[in-house]
Structures are given as C-alpha cells and as structure tokens.
Amino acid sequence: MSALLLWLALGLALGAAAGERVRGGWARPLDLAVRAALAGLLFAMGAALGGQPLPARDAGRLALQGVALAVATVAGSLAAVRLAGLLAPRPGVPGEPPGPGGTSARGSGP
Amino acid sequence: MTRLAVAAVLAGWTAGRLLGPEGAAALGRLADVCLPALLVLVGAELGARSDAWRRVRNLGPRLLVLPGLVAAGSVLAGAAAGWTLGLEPRLGAAAGAACGWYSLAGAWLARHVDPAAGAVGFLANFLRELLTMVVAGPLARRLGPLAPVAAGGATAMDSTLAAIARAAGPEAALAGLVSGLVLTAAAPLLMGLLAGG
Numbered sequence: 216m217s218a219l220l221l222w223l224a225l226g227l228a229l230g231a232a233a234g235e236r237v238r239g240g241w242a243r244p245l246d247l248a249v250r251a252a253l254a255g256l257l258f259a260m261g262a263a264l265g266g267q268p269l270p271a272r273d274a275g276r277l278a279l280q281g282v283a284l285a286v287a288t289v290a291g292s293l294a295a296v297r298l299a300g301l302l303a304p305r306p307g308v309p310g311e312p313p314g315p316g317g318t319s320a321r322g323s324g325p
Numbered sequence: 326m327t328r329l330a331v332a333a334v335l336a337g338w339t340a341g342r343l344l345g346p347e348g349a350a351a352l353g354r355l356a357d358v359c360l361p362a363l364l365v366l367v368g369a370e371l372g373a374r375s376d377a378w379r380r381v382r383n384l385g386p387r388l389l390v391l392p393g394l395v396a397a398g399s400v401l402a403g404a405a406a407g408w409t410l411g412l413e414p415r416l417g418a419a420a421g422a423a424c425g426w427y428s429l430a431g432a433w434l435a436r437h438v439d440p441a442a443g444a445v446g447f448l449a450n451f452l453r454e455l456l457t458m459v460v461a462g463p464l465a466r467r468l469g470p471l472a473p474v475a476a477g478g479a480t481a482m483d484s485t486l487a488a489i490a491r492a493a494g495p496e497a498a499l500a501g502l503v504s505g506l507v508l509t510a511a512a513p514l515l516m517g518l519l520a521g522g
Contacts, residue, residue, distance in 0.1 A: 219433065219513030222361045226368015227510070237373030249366045250329060255359035256432045257333035258340070259352060260447060263440040265341025266349020277441055280410045281448025284403055287422040289453055289476045291402020293468060295394035296475035 330451065333356070347454035353440075356432050363428065364513065371506060378506075391500065392507040395475045396515060399424050403449075412445070415520050420446040422515035424478030424508045425485075433516055453478065457485045470497035474504055479512055481505035492510040 230237050237245060341349035399421040407417020416438060423430035427450035435443025452474035457480065469492035477485035482505025499522035 216428075219360075219364060219517055222364035223368040223510065223513050226365035226370075227372035228365025228368075229365065230369035230372020231375070232372075233369065234373055234375060237369055245366060245370060249363065249370070252359045252363040253327055253368055253428050254333040255355050256363055256428050257330055257447075258337035259354070259356035259359060260431045260435050260440075260443055261334040261339075262341035262344075262349045262352035262355075263337075263435050264334075265338035266344065266346045266353070267341075267440055268431070273413060276490030277444050278448065279414060280445045283333065283410055284406050284417060284445065284449035285452035285456060287398070287402040287406035287417075287438055288395050288399040288424075288449065291398035291400075291408055291421065292395045292424075292475040292478060293398070293464070293472055294402075295405050296391075298472050323505075 334447070353435075356436055358395040360429075361437070367509065371509060374506065375501065378522065389507060391471065391474070392511070395478055395504060396422065396424060396473060396508060396511060398475070398518065399478060400515065412442075416442055416445075419516050419520035420449045421521055423450050423512050425450050425453045425457070425480040426478075426509065426512050427454065429512060429516070434520075437520065439503050454480045454484055457481075458488045461488040465489075465493035465497070470494060471500060474501040477501060477505065479505050479508040 233241065330375065337352065340352055344352065365491075400418045400464040401421075403421020404414040404418035407420070408414045410417070416434065420430055423433075423446065427447050427464055430450045431443045431447025433443075454477070457473060457476040457478075462477070464472040464476055473485070473489045473492050474481050474497055477489060480503035481489055486501055486505070489501045
C-alpha cells in the first residue's frame, strides 16, 4: 500500500481526534504549516529540476506535455460529468427523493 | 497560494542551477520531509471537517459517483494523452490521478520517477487549477453547474471553490466541497496504485 496513503491516514486520524481544536485555535498555525510544507516541497522540486539543466528543446517538450495533460485531464473529467449529470444526485438536493410529478420535493413549492 | 507555489519553484530552480547537481540533490532531499509533513497536515485539516464527512456518510454511496467519474475521466484522459505525447501511459495516468493536487503530483513523480516527470506532473495539475479558475463561468453556463466541479477535481474543496461558487452557485460549491474532499483523500492512493511507490 502506498506510503502516501499511510501519511494521509495518520493526518486524518489526528484531525478527527483533535476535531474542534483544528477548526478553532489551531487553524491559523495549521494553515501556516501547510504553506511552509508546500513551499518546501515545491522548492525541493524546483531545485531537483534546476540541478539537471535541460536543453531548451527538452524544456519546450516538457511544457507542451504539461499543457496537453492539463487540457486532457480537464476534458476527461468534463466528459465524465456528462455521465455524472445522468447518474449523480443534483447539487443542492443530493439524495432527495423526487416529489409528485417527478420534481424535487424541496423545489415543488406550494 | 498560487504566487507562493510559483515563487517556491522558481527559487528552488535558481538554487539548483547555482549549486549544481550535487547541491541540488541535497536540496531535493527536503522533499523527503516536506511531502509526508504536507500529507499529515492536509489529512488533519480533512479529518477535522466532521460536518463534511457527516454529509458524505449521510448521502451514501451515490455521492461517490461524481468524484469517482471525475477521477476515472482524469486518469483515462491522462493515460491517453501520455501515450499520444510519448510519455509512459501510467505516468500520464498518475499525473491525471492527482486531480489538480500539483504539489503532490510534482513531488511524488520527481521522487519516484525523475525530475522531468515531476515537472510535467506539476505543470499539468497547476495548469488544471488555473484553467478551472479561468473557465469556470463558461463551463457552468454551457455544460451545467457540475462542470466546474469536475474540472477543479481535488481543488474544488479549496483553491477553486470560490470560482465554482461564483460561477455555478452555492449548491454546486457544496457538491465541489464534498467531491474535492473525496478526491483529495483518494489521490495518494490512486497515484500509488497507478505508478507504484
């Protein structure tokens, strides 16, 4: 099993145990810690990339792959949402049974 | 957060260029500490959202349909695009599985594959977030309120939530919050399953 998942599971357990404190007094320090960890992670990634300078052509290829993957993954998810529109509960009334005439019970009005 | 991310990558890249391969490798080991720390911290934030989890539980398995389809569409499209672009399809799929979580995708692929794969994973997911912020309005108008939620992927619970709420209304924002929550919890698992590690 992925080590990533184990770290996330540890965090989930800690967050669930701390509950109110995470949403209350710890919210600001936690937010700062997330930003610090994110900055450190991206700095390390940038350093790894900068330490192995790429020819301009390779850099262009990586950029093209990144852009194409971004567009493709958004398009893939959008294609999926067309299915989700048929299968998933409507936003705002999730799981609500249809009212008389096939309309939402909440939206049917007097 | 976007400015912080760009600044951190550029600062790291500059430091890596100045220090050369050995110094850059030493700096790169910072990720060994920061990635687990980030996952624990994000997990703690998610775990404390008992109200959102209660909503997920109350809605039952039907609610998993939306994030499940968003993840499946992203992974399949990532694999197909990777294959088309000459990347290994599993790397494209792993980049797609991050569903917009660029720090995870970039650091994880850089660590387990190579820095170039990390750069592609970072860029793909970073641009996905930016793209969602830019096109949320037109997507909601043309494809319905769930479209920006799908485009945002895991980021729908935080960084693109405001754009989704503005473009598609508070009800879509609620769907985005829950979908993003599920996708954020699922992304590390999916990336691990698709590309090992």
